[in-house]
Amino acid sequence: MRPVKFDQSQLHRVAEFSCGDQPWEIEVAQWIKAPRGQGGALDDLSNPAFNIEVWLYESPSNELIGYGALGTSRWTFPDTNNKRTSRIVQIIPFLGVQKTYWGQPASKPKQEQFAYLIMGDLLAHASDHWFHDTKKYSPILGLCVHPNNARAIKFYQNWGFFDLGANKSGHLRKYINVDGGQRDWI
Amino acid sequence: MAEPRSMTAGGLEVYRNHPSLGVSTQKRRELEETVQMGIGLIGAIFGNISNWRHRVMSGAQPFEPAEREQYKAELADWIEVTKSVLDAAKDFEAQHGYGTICGLQFLKPELDKAEETLDQWNDPKLTSAIGLQIDHLSPEEANQMLAAFQKREQKPKFTAKRLVG
Numbered sequence: 001m002r003p004v005k006f007d008q009s010q011l012h013r014v015a016e017f018s019c020g021d022q023p024w025e026i027e028v029a030q031w032i033k034a035p036r037g038q039g040g041a042l043d044d045l046s047n048p049a050f051n052i053e054v055w056l057y058e059s060p061s062n063e064l065i066g067y068g069a070l071g072t073s074r075w076t077f078p079d080t081n082n083k084r085t086s087r088i089v090q091i092i093p094f095l096g097v098q099k100t101y102w103g104q105p106a107s108k109p110k111q112e113q114f115a116y117l118i119m120g121d122l123l124a125h126a127s128d129h130w131f132h133d134t135k136k137y138s139p140i141l142g143l144c145v146h147p148n149n150a151r152a153i154k155f156y157q158n159w160g161f162f163d164l165g166a167n168k169s170g171h172l173r174k175y176i177n178v179d180g181g182q183r184d185w186i
Numbered sequence: 187m188a189e190p191r192s193m194t195a196g197g198l199e200v201y202r203n204h205p206s207l208g209v210s211t212q213k214r215r216e217l218e219e220t221v222q223m224g225i226g227l228i229g230a231i232f233g234n235i236s237n238w239r240h241r242v243m244s245g246a247q248p249f250e251p252a253e254r255e256q257y258k259a260e261l262a263d264w265i266e267v268t269k270s271v272l273d274a275a276k277d278f279e280a281q282h283g284y285g286t287i288c289g290l291q292f293l294k295p296e297l298d299k300a301e302e303t304l305d306q307w308n309d310p311k312l313t314s315a316i317g318l319q320i321d322h323l324s325p326e327e328a329n330q331m332l333a334a335f336q337k338r339e340q341k342p343k344f345t346a347k348r349l350v351g
Binding site: 001002003004005027030031034036037038039040041043044047048049050052055057069071073074075076077078084086087089091092093094111116117119120121123124125127128138139140142143144158159160162164165167168169171173175176177178179184185186 | 317
């Protein structure tokens with residue numbers, strides 16, 4: 001499996017992208033497929049403040065297996081004087097594997113299956129970002145997951161993500177430290 | 187005895203309008219200053235638009251059509267003025283030689299960019315990626331998050347490696 005940077009020229013490749021019928025699965029597909037002006041990946045890529053990178057992951061025969069995205073956001077909170085302050089966090093906005101590739105290759109151990117390889121690639125990128133630019137990036141990598149998305153919650157738990165409450169829309173926040181262990185996990 | 191003129195209290199104007207400089211030199215300097223101001227101004231306009239787009243896309247503020255109209259009007263005004271500046275500069279250079287107005291070569295690309303931004307205008311929209319939207323933590327969540335910056339044991343459980351494209 002190899003990554004290919006996603007941009008406008010790749011939009012036709014994701015036209016049939018599907019990773020399930022649940023609302024949270026449809027959301028993942030819609031974001032990558034959305035044309036300009038619909039609040040999807042292409043719009044977010046055009047906003048330099050999101051620092052977004054999106055990769056399509058394809059098989060050696062160019063079949064689209066899934067995609068992953070990495071960007072930055074701000075988590076705000078009240079400081080000791082009750083004024084709002086914020087910290088930059090790295091964010092995985094979406095990660096999706098086409099349903100036909102779930103649990104594949106079945107012959108391989110879990111951490112060598114497609115979903116784990118994509119997450120590993122995103123984590124390694126996030127760690128490199130922090131290693132090379134500590135002003136622009138954060139060692140904290142966060143994401144939000146729909147509370148009913150048990151499969152994804154288990155997946156993030158397996159990777160070692162920690163819980164951090166829920167946001168205003170009820171999505172569960174998760175985070176991990178990509179500077180951890182002096183990066184001995186890369 | 188007259189007070190000596192400082193740069194800020196009239197000295198600059200005296201130099202600028204000194205008869206020995208000649209009309210063409212004064213005109214060239216005026217054009218160069220206008221060009222510099224134009225380049226600085228469009229940088230500020232683009233910066234304001236970019237910040238506004240990010241605030242809307244990240245959910246920090248709602249989209250307001252009136253704000254959009256204001257930014258579009260600022261761009262349109264700048265384009266109109268800049269076209270007349272370029273015409274005046276072109277006339278001047280036709281008389282005095284091309285390349286005589288410092289900074290002019292940087293103004294035309296900015297004009298092209300401004301026209302393209304206006305022609306291909308698309309309104310910013312709140313991102314559908316929840317994680318990219320600005321998020322507000324409670325004090326307890328914030329404490330946990332801030333502590334996590336130091337907790338290097340909160341690392342991934344599996345080996346992660348970059349895939350090669």
